[in-house]
Amino acid sequence: MDFVSMGRKGRIQKPPVSDDPERPFRMYNIISYFIVLIVIGLPVWWFTTRVYRASLPLDRMFDVTLANKTDRQFGILLSLEYDVLITVVNPEPSRLHVNLEGEELEVYLRPFLEKVSPIADFVVKSQWLYLVELGARPTKVIDHYVLSEEQLPHVITPLEKKLWSHLSPRPCLNLVLYVSHCEVPLYIQEKSENATNAFLSPRWGGIVIINPDPDSCEKRIFQPNVKQIGGILTTQLSKMLRMEGTTKQDLIDLQKRKAEDMVDSTRRTLKSLAELLSEINSIVISDDVALKIKVAVDNADLADELMAKGEIENALTFAKVAFENSEAAFSDASLLALLYFPDDQKYAVYIPLFLPVMIPVLMSLLTLKKWLKEKEKTE
């Protein structure tokens, strides 16, 4: 330490710099603080508190050409398995007993479902609903009642609430058979032949309206024509799958469409995942998920190649694998493991520790700069 005397006016006089033998050591201290805290410490802290992300083929995920979404028709959800749920609705069980079995209907649907089995598996289920009405009020026309086309969307929503949920991971195709009240023969639009009436919502399912004949109403027991109903349901299912008919060429077209859809969906999913990764910092990619993504990308490319060559069935197999893996990767629970630990919380925990430490270290760099300039001048 040096002594300094106060002058008459109280100003401090600094001792000359030349007689300060410890100056170089002080400068070395500043340098060492800087190295330990900022050069070594900051990267170590950064790497130990970062969100883990295994390596991903991000450029292959980003650089894809996607089909224009408006070109595709609105259709059912894409999946490898579907549930077909047949619901029979009897609004007035006290006046009419409907003699119909779910198993009988399944027998009529089975041949069609076997034919389309390469693209997906189908599980047929059935249930009964009683005392439930359609949500729309029909208007009376001469001797029958009519539902107009604008009223049809309002029929589905209240019915959907009653259909219960499912325990299965498969998306559901609903087929509803509504047995109308005895004195209320119900039709859609203006058709007045004695044909049953049906309409279809491409994403949800179909509704068939069955009118019991007056004879059955008197006897209080109604045996619907199962073959006819089975035919209508088959047509509805094929329309939902966007098939024109059931010939071999139609099936091949269906397979090609499904393969293309699956590859497109895979690419879309992975691209949105890549975009999310760049936007949200707290998504974790474990090694598991990275492997699934890699498999999905490889298989999608392979399926594309095979489709260009014309081998539709093989392409469909690879497309299915790609689709399955991309869905599994995107909806994996481990992605959100650190969702509630966003970056600002991490900084909030470490700033009270680092800020009071960094400020003196950084300020002392100015002193270092001055010393270096002086050293240059003297050399």
Next chain:
Amino acid sequence: MFHSTLTTFLLVVPLAVLTYAFDTFSEELLLKPLGNDHLYAHFQFATKWDTDPEQESFRHTHMFPRALGEIVARYNVQELHVSLTAGLWMYETWGYPIMDAAPGAELWVWFKEDTENVDKNWKELASSLSGLLCASLNFIDKTNSINPEYTFKPRGAVSSPTINSTFVRYSSLPREIVCTENLTPLKKLLPCEAKQGLGSLLNAGHIYNTRYHSMAIHMRPICRDSSCESVSLELQQSVSLVYDLLILEAKHWSFRKLFGQGVIGRCVLAETATIYVDTTNNESVPFQLKPDPDEYVTSFRGGYVHTYAKYDVQSYVMSLNANYLGKNKVVLNSPPAIYANQYITGYGQERGGIVTTIYNNHWSPLDVVFLQNIPWYVPIYLHTLKIDAGGVRIEPTRIHYIPGRQRERPYHLEVLVKLPARSITSLSIDFDYVFLKWQEYPPDANHGFYIGSAVVSTILPLARNYTGLPQDGSTISDSFNASRSGYLVQMRTESTVITLPTPDFSMPYNVICLACTVVALAFGPLHNITTKRLILIVKDNEHFIVKLKNKVVGIWTRRTSE
């Protein structure tokens, strides 16, 4: 597969009752005055499906709810018993209920013999049921489930006489609360929902205004007929309520006061829909029913006689009124043959004890099975188990004990004891209080941790105060004149709350603040000493006033000189 024939149909009266030969549905309501000021209402909905439970895929259902059928099929369930209860059933004053239930949520399930991984199925079944019933049953897993050896035997028909208890699981969540969102799915499982029939009486605003309410779903395979050559599937849904007539401010009760409305017609899908009112005690506490009952039914059971007023539910809106005659009386009640209580002993937060007191009022000794499922954070010591009957130490007939492991499984204690006649027996066991890791405390940790109720099972030789269904019966009418050699009672005791030592949850914040402050305070001077040049300044010893005067004079002279 068989269809209902036309002839049986034409014989039916204008009320077309659906007899789809597959499954039948019946609904009943029992109203029983308990003492002077309480009323017990029990709704029983039973669906019997004549299908083979082993073969049934549950893909095509009729009146049996499809949502429940899918769960049963997927997890290979043989018997399912789930109940959600709020309130405590007072066995001393009210006798025995038709179905016992522990406070909170209780679930016990028998899986089929060919199940591969029972624990995995159990966990996933609990999660699926929590979605179906909107209750937090997903907290049930291996850390709070046991497989009871003696207490919960299959209630339904079994294919082989040997029963392997590795296929049963039992768990209870005493902290669960029951409210409207649990009632709505239960109503949806009924074939007529809440639009017609007795389901229309289940209005949440009124039935939750009770001292005790419990809803339960029981599914099991039963014999199709007395020869038991084929098996059917039975589903019982029940809602049990105990009304406190003083709270209702209605000594003279009626459907309007109890449920807010009358019965809206009869469920057309039900084979039988009846209302029974217990008029056994009509001599001591007389009341008059309006409208007049269709008939009176007498039941002789286990040495006791009960009379019931029976009403068939009609297709128009109907309501029941009861007017109490005469003056208000105080009714002395004689307690039932056996009842139990549970409580915690000890003080401080180091050691404590759980005591279960069982009162045996029967004139002969009774064998009971006592089951306790104690969570892993309450470590009990088996060597401190003491069974005391009126001051005399008695030895248990058998003990089945599986000690718990921290964070892996609970403590499972089953004791078979022969209670002496007319005695008060207490089973006590000691435990320690433990510390938990700070993430294991639930929200509102200072509320405490629940220890579930104990289950005391016995077979009574007499049916006094007993309303339970016989093992082969599904409806309340099956319990009339159903004298058997023994009557099974499985009482639940109270659930208790203990306060484990709770940490101060603001500590992480405190630690961060303190550590950062210390480091900052220590680092600053250290950095200064090592990187700055320290210069000693000789301090001017002038007095403050003199310094101030000099300063003022200096400023003045400078002013005047400018």
